[in-house]
Amino acid sequence: MLDFRGNSFIGVAPKAGIPSIFRERSVLSMSSDSIRLGGIEFVLGDEIEKITGLETRTVVMGNLLRGGPPTPFDxxxxxxxxxxxVDMIVDRGFGYMVGVKRIHLLKFL
Incomplete structure (x- = not known):
C-alpha cells in the first residue's frame, strides 16, 4: 500500500492463534478493581521495527474506528x-479492505 506521499506501508492485524513468541503480555494500567492487560500490538510493532529498520506506529483499532473511548461493540x-x-491474507485476497454491510464483514475494493 502507499501513503499520500507515495511511500509504501503495510497494515498488520493480529489474530487469535498467533505464535506463542508474540504472546507476551504487558500491564497497561492498574486500579483497585483489576489489571488491564494488553500489549500484543506493541510487541508486534516493536518486532516489525527491529526486523525491518522502518518506523512502526501502533494503532489500537477499537480507539480508531469510531472515536472516543472504546465500547464493547467497538x-x-x-x-x-x-x-x-487475516482470513483475506490467508486466502491471498490482497488489494481489498474489510468493511461492514448490515451485519456482515465483507471485503471491498
Whole structure:
C-alpha cells in the first residue's frame, strides 16, 4: 500500500492463534478493581521495527474506528475486522479492505 506521499506501508492485524513468541503480555494500567492487560500490538510493532529498520506506529483499532473511548461493540467490531483481514491474507485476497454491510464483514475494493 502507499501513503499520500507515495511511500509504501503495510497494515498488520493480529489474530487469535498467533505464535506463542508474540504472546507476551504487558500491564497497561492498574486500579483497585483489576489489571488491564494488553500489549500484543506493541510487541508486534516493536518486532516489525527491529526486523525491518522502518518506523512502526501502533494503532489500537477499537480507539480508531469510531472515536472516543472504546465500547464493547467497538472491541467486537475491531476483533472482527482483524480476523477478516487475516482470513483475506490467508486466502491471498490482497488489494481489498474489510468493511461492514448490515451485519456482515465483507471485503471491498
Amino acid at each position: 472491541r467486537i467490531l475491531a476483533t472482527g475486522f482483524g480476523t477478516k483481514a
